[in-house]
Amino acid sequence: MAVKPSQAKSSLIENDLDSAVLTHFVVTGNNIYKEKAYQIVNENNWNFSEPEVLYKAIQKELFTLDGIPFPGPRLGTEKFTFIDLFAGIGGFRLALQNLGGLCVYSSEYDKFAQKTYLANFGEIPFGDITKDEVKAFIPSNFDIICGGFPCQPFSIAGVSKKNSLGRKHGFEDEKQGNLFFHVAEIIQKHRPKAFFLENVKNLVSHDKGNTFKVIKQTLEDLNYSFDYRVLNGKHFVPQHRDRTIMVGFDKDLFGDNIKFDFNNVKLPEANKKISQILKKDIDPKYTLSDKLWQYLQDYSAKHRLKGNGFGFGLVNLDGITRTISARYYKDGSEILIPQNGLNPRRLTPDECAALQGYPVNQGSKSFRIPVSDNQAYKQFGNSVVTPLIEAVGKEIVILLTSFKDLKD
Secondary structure, eight states: OOOOOOOOOTTTOOOHHHHHHHHHHHHHOOGGGHHHHHHHHHHTTOOOOSHHHHHHIIIIIISOOSSOSOOOSOTTOOSEEEEEESOTTTHHHHHHHTTTEEEEEEBOOOHHHHHHHHHHHSOOOBOOTTSHHHHTTSOSOOSEEEEOOOOOOOOHHHHHHHHHTTOOOGGGOTTOOOHHHHHHHHHHHHOOSEEEEEEEGGGGTGGGGHHHHHHHHHHHHTTBOOEEEEEEGGGTSSBOOEEEEEEEEBHHHHOTTOOOOGGGSOOOOSOOOGGGTOOSSOOGGGBOOHHHHHHHHHHHHHHHHTTOOOSOOBOOTTSOBOOOOTTHHHHOTTSBEEETTEEEEOOOHHHHHHHTTOOOSSGGGSOOOOSOHHHHHHHHHTOOOHHHHHHHHHHHHHHHHHHHHHHO
8 A cells, every 4th residue: 555645734835836945945955945935934924043943844844744755865965966847746856866866946737746746755846837937946057957848739830930930939939838948948048968858759750750850959959969769668667668768968068979879778678577566455446347347348349340459458467568648547448457257457556656667565665645546547657667767867977977077
């Protein structure tokens, strides 16, 4: 069963931005949050005169969390710093903290994902990254910008048309409404040493390849290198999960010849089995009802007659699963576990966590799931495979460290 933290005392801090500022100040100690944090304290007449008292008050009184499982390195001991955009439940953060990184800023729009993030990292992410008041708290200096940005349609044709009309486009267009350009705007302003981005496999072919061309062109125009590869999480977890990974370095710092070689990323043999992460003594609520199981079989048969591949995914226990998606909460049809003498069952949230590489069954260092099953399914379906991110991140950090050693 998932370990659940105490609930945040939301009545003390009702403003989401204030909650993000205070928890970021506690976790990072960064001065960019200090003035606003003390302003919040003074406006609420809490009278915390010393920083240490403030830290303890925020951690123990305002949010009342019992032992954050993944606190990250102490300020001053980190190997590098990073910001976590479109943070979800913290897959990038967990991976990069394992490499010695300190997260100095996080942003996530979904309130339920924020709750899971707080439970595991002691920090409420800032909200809508398109808002200037949210971007205002991004620290001036950090090493890596990372995140799995949502992909919205835009095209080379649209950019060319705006150019011909003398209109702004990309992150200079106030009405563009595309989240990628907010990432590009942050890169342009803060000039991190590297970017580390993730998206679906089909990003490369989306809109006949135009979407990917705009992304690549935009980042290269900022004088960053751009390398990518579609990698499969099956090397680390028992799940087929192809994702487009993009990495780039600031050429102003590293020179024009800097390149990220994905061949250096160490991918273990893909020999994982779903049976290795399944739990025993599962609550009967995860077993499909007779009605739902019959519906899925009928639906599959109907589409099979039409020559379509639609249908449920009954798992071979000695193999791997299909890709889990955010829709898993609806009926679990893409990944069903066979049971002797019973209808198939869904994965439990803890099993979904393990399927994405999050630590489970590790006592106080297990990933906490403080939300409903439906919300948990959405969150893990949207997540990255954390050990894959860590494997790529390890090679990024090696390049960053090599550059630092050369400069020293």
